[in-house]
Amino acid sequence: MGQAYITGFCVCCPESAETMMADLREVGPTYFFAPPRIFETLLSTVMIRMEDAGALKRRLFHHFIAHAKRVGPDLLDGRPVSLLDRLWYRVGAALIYGPLRNTLGMSRIRVGYTAGEAIGPEIFQFYRALGVNLKQLYGQTEASVFITQQPDGEVRADTVGVPSPGVEVRIGPNGEVYYRSPGVFVEYYKNAEATAETKDPEGWVATGDAGFFEETTGHLRIIDRAKDVGRLKSGALFAPKYVENKLKFYPDIKEAVSFGHGRDYVTAFVNIDLDSVGAWAERNNIGYASYQELAAHPQVYAKVQAEIEEANRSIARDPMLAGCQVKRFLILHKELDPDDGEMTRTMKVRRRIIAERYGALIEALNSDAREVFADIAVTYEDGRTGRIAATLEIRDAAVVAVTPAQGIAA
Structure with a gap:
């Protein structure tokens, strides 16, 4: 809103999540700001519609998108x-990009920003390939938003740019990112203890994120939340959000949670996207009566396995994070839900709670088990409680061999 006051542009917000696509087309914004979840949802919608299109249209789409x-x-x-x-x-x-941008309501966008959490590189690259000038913004409310920005001509999917004018950024001994600037907050309202934990006497603010500066470009690269970054037993770096964003690029995967700190290898829970996988099931004459039944179907497992293995090949190309490839996975029989405390209301994963609720499943993933029984308490929208039980299949995913040194030096 501060930008609008200074420069004088009109701010439009969607009426609701359900009307967002229609609102975007109606408004036709020239400046677009949204969290990664919105871009993920828009892309999933596009991919679902394309899978329902005719064979010629699908071939044209995939050819020109490539x-x-x-x-x-x-x-x-x-x-x-x-x-x-x-x-x-x-x-x-x-034939493709113009009509697609119009469908997405992005025909007039001069610049778009995404922030709030890391966006998957493939998702970011998709929009830029269409000609949408999408950039990543790294900031916090405590900084008056801006910490780093991506200058024109230096936009990349794996960095968040260079420090904004007047902002100093440094990396702490533990890899945490710190900053200070004239825009830094004075204090948290009536919470001196929290202020002291976040900001030191010299004005440096702890972001809670782990990252580093690239020596050749001076760009800041954010790995993950500092508290979430860990290492495998081999010493290879493990960044769960990075892995999960790779997996969520695929429209069939609505949510993913990865585990690996202190373990021999990385494992993952997957939630399928009911709209995407359901449409695919109908096209392939696969019958199902519920989310649970569809999630357990062998052909769905095979489809998700192929996508995870493709994501592994992409992860293997990153020298620092090549050790994060998913070796074993399962598809949960229920969707992760804020009402069950598994996600925040803004749809961010609550890792500690998930680790507690699904501890037996995590241990099974790190054993030789081929299946595991899950009996989970759930809360329905009307407040009633119940339990959902199922025997879940555990599958291995192919990984790309990496050298022992990959990921360890980071």
Whole structure:
């Protein structure tokens, strides 16, 4: 709102989560700010609709999107692109990218920002490939929002840019990010103890995030929340949010929770997206009566396994986090729910509570078990309580071999 007061632009908010897509098309914003969850939801909607489209339209979509991912970001940043690639991108813009941006309500966007938590690199790259000038913003309320920003021509999926003007950023001995600036908060209201824990006498504020500066570019790279970052027994770095964002790029995976600190390998719980997987099941004549039945179907497991293995190949290309590949997984028989305390109302995973509620499942994932019985208490919307029980299959996912040194030096 502060930006609107200074520059004089009109701020529009969606009427509700259900009307967001229609509201976006109606408003046609030129400046768009949303958390990663919104971009994930929009992308899932697009991919579900494309899977329901005809064979020719699907082929055109996947062909031109692949071309856009290769040359779109370079065009957006003004880097050299061959004449043939430019012409083919224009064809794609007429047939695919333009109509898609219009469907998403992003035809007029000059610049878009995402912040609040890490966005999956594949999701970020998808929007930039379409020609949407999406950038990552790193900030906090305590900083008057801005800490780092991505300058034009230096936008990347794996960093959050360089310090904003007037902001100093340093990395603590434990890898935590600290900052100070003229915009830093004075104190928490009537909470001197919390203020002292967050801000030191010299004005440096602890973000709670772990990160580092790239020596070659000066860009800040955020790994994960400092309290969540850990290491496998091998010493390889483990960043759960990084893994989960990789998995949630796939429309079939609505939520994922990964585990690995102090373990031999990384494991994961998966929640399927009922809309996406349900539409796929209908196209393939797979009958089901409930979320639980669909989640346990062997063909659904095979589909999710293939997506996890594709995510593993992507993770393996990151030298620092290659050890984070998911080796074993299961599909939960219920969706993680704020009413059960498993997620916040803003749909962020509550790791400690999940670890407590599903401890037996985590131990089974780290054993040789091929299945595990789960009996979980649930709270319904009307306040009633009950239990959902099922025997869950545990599957292995193929991982890419990495050298022992990968991830350890970070």
